[in-house]
Amino acid sequence: MESLKGTLRWAYALSALAAASVLATFWMIFFYAPTEREMGIVQRIYYVHVPSAWVAFLAFGIVALCSVGYLWLRDDKLDAVAVAAAELGTVFTTIVLLTGPLWGRIAWGTWWVWEPRLTLTLLLWFIYVGYFMLRGATETPERGKRFAAVLGIVGAVDIPLIHVSVNWFRSQHPQPVVLRPEGPAAAPEIVQTLLMGFLAFTLLFFALLLFRYGLERLRARAEALRVRDELDRPLSTSQGVLR
Amino acid sequence: MGRFLGQALAVARKDLVLELRSRERLVVSATFAVLVAVVFSFSLDPTLRARSFAGAMIWVTVIFAGILGLGRSFAMEREQEALSGLLLAPVDRGALFLGKFAANLAILLAVELVVFPVYALFFGLDFGGALGGLALIVLLASTGFMLLGTLFAAVAAHTRLGETVLPVLLLPLLIPVVIFAVSGTQRLLVGRPLEEVGGNLRMLLAFDLIYLFICPVVFGSVVEE
Numbered sequence: 001m002e003s004l005k006g007t008l009r010w011a012y013a014l015s016a017l018a019a020a021s022v023l024a025t026f027w028m029i030f031f032y033a034p035t036e037r038e039m040g041i042v043q044r045i046y047y048v049h050v051p052s053a054w055v056a057f058l059a060f061g062i063v064a065l066c067s068v069g070y071l072w073l074r075d076d077k078l079d080a081v082a083v084a085a086a087e088l089g090t091v092f093t094t095i096v097l098l099t100g101p102l103w104g105r106i107a108w109g110t111w112w113v114w115e116p117r118l119t120l121t122l123l124l125w126f127i128y129v130g131y132f133m134l135r136g137a138t139e140t141p142e143r144g145k146r147f148a149a150v151l152g153i154v155g156a157v158d159i160p161l162i163h164v165s166v167n168w169f170r171s172q173h174p175q176p177v178v179l180r181p182e183g184p185a186a187a188p189e190i191v192q193t194l195l196m197g198f199l200a201f202t203l204l205f206f207a208l209l210l211f212r213y214g215l216e217r218l219r220a221r222a223e224a225l226r227v228r229d230e231l232d233r234p235l236s237t238s239q240g241v242l243r
Numbered sequence: 244m245g246r247f248l249g250q251a252l253a254v255a256r257k258d259l260v261l262e263l264r265s266r267e268r269l270v271v272s273a274t275f276a277v278l279v280a281v282v283f284s285f286s287l288d289p290t291l292r293a294r295s296f297a298g299a300m301i302w303v304t305v306i307f308a309g310i311l312g313l314g315r316s317f318a319m320e321r322e323q324e325a326l327s328g329l330l331l332a333p334v335d336r337g338a339l340f341l342g343k344f345a346a347n348l349a350i351l352l353a354v355e356l357v358v359f360p361v362y363a364l365f366f367g368l369d370f371g372g373a374l375g376g377l378a379l380i381v382l383l384a385s386t387g388f389m390l391l392g393t394l395f396a397a398v399a400a401h402t403r404l405g406e407t408v409l410p411v412l413l414l415p416l417l418i419p420v421v422i423f424a425v426s427g428t429q430r431l432l433v434g435r436p437l438e439e440v441g442g443n444l445r446m447l448l449a450f451d452l453i454y455l456f457i458c459p460v461v462f463g464s465v466v467e468e
Contacts, residue, residue: 071461071464119418123415123418126411126414126415127415127416129411130408130411130412130415133404133408133411133412134398134402134408134412137402137403137404137408138401138402138403139402139403143401146464146465146467147398147401147402147465149464150394150398150461150464150465151398151412153457153461154391154394154416154457154458154461155416157453157457158415158416158419161419161450161453162415162418162419164419164446165418165419165422165423165446166418166422
């Protein structure tokens with residue numbers, strides 16, 4: 001039986017780093033980064049919003065890769081990574097979808113617009129929802145893993161197509177001011193705070209991923225023990241339990 | 244290659260013969276589609292010019308009616324354990340997928356042959372000048388719709404929720420097809436020249452090719468056991 005000690009050790013180490021960098025990011029957001037001239041104080045939500053979006057899409061990439069690996073090798077570890085990543089992806093997509101409108105209400109004067117990046121993120125969230133609905137709705141866990149992997153792969157192929165399609169609508173979302181080919185257009189403090197945010201959220205994501213992975217493996221182990229226990233028990237007692 | 248296509252054709256013919264005898268999917272989907280058109284006509288302000296948004300209504304109707312029909316695509320195989328028989332037969336899984344897809348596409352095209360004239364009649368639309376371009380858009384969009392639809396119909400049929408879960412899985416993935424089908428149809432409806440929908444046709448074709456590559460490959464993992 002695989003030992004989860006190493007996984008946990010890494011999870012704790014990454015958590016410490018993540019906690020430190022998240023605190024540093026929050027300090028930079030409120031005390032270091034200057035207030036943006038046109039949008040004002042509400043612009044500071046951007047340092048949470050953009051790194052969350054990055055992590056949400058990174059998670060989906062991991063789901064897709066692990067799904068391909070799972071269908072190929074049928075290794076439950078890969079499925080456990082995929083589930084962990086999908087769950088975190090859902091959480092971070094939700095953060096993006098909550099912080100975006102908070103900012104949009106002030107900057108655009110409306111909570112929601114049908115704009116390419118918003119639409120893409122919303123659809124990503126729905127694909128994640130379908131992923132968990134599928135896993136919960138199958139008769140055997142093995143089938144759930146296979147079906148979820150199929151959705152993970154087809155979803156990953158479809159996401160770029162959705163991106164291309166929704167770009168057909170005129171874009172109202174602010175264009176990148178930091179990550180753009182001709183170099184950052186924003187003040188250096190803004191760039192540094194955003195980069196710190198990327199680092200912090202990525203570390204946080206991987207720390208949570210390891211914890212969730214360990215949990216999923218433990219859950220599978222407990223389930224296996226329970227099934228073995230049921231099989232060992234004499235028929236009469238298990239019927240007694242059922243009655 | 245000839246053997247592969249022969250197998251796919253045999254599967255498609257089996258489904259279409261069953262459908263021709265029972266006509267249940269076609270009748271249910273087409274009736275539902277007409278009823279959606281009726282509901283639209285009562286829920287819209289009669290002073291609006293339907294021509295300027297009929298493309299959206301038509302495709303919403305087609306997608307809903309198509310999903311309704313797809314739900315039955317694997318139901319019969321599941322109810323009578325016929326899928327096990329199909330899987331035991333020496334048929335390639337890719338050919339099985341393409342056969343089911345071809346039958347689903349044929350049924351959807353039949354439903355669309357009802358939907359478009361009904362909308363033309365109810366909302367006073369004129370497709371006359373753009374029939375060729377419209378046929379191409381319908382064919383390409385329906386192909387993409389049914390490639391994804393057949394795959395997830397197979398997935399949904401093997402879940403406890405059955406066909407109820409199908410729209411939830413399928414609709415987010417269908418957005419690219421919907422966007423280009425609606426905008427193309429809409430442009431032709433308001434009398435734009437065919438050249439203006441060239442981009443739509445190319446995008447729909449590209450989506451179809453991508454789905455045609457990926458769906459049969461992963462279908463094998465759906466129906467195994």
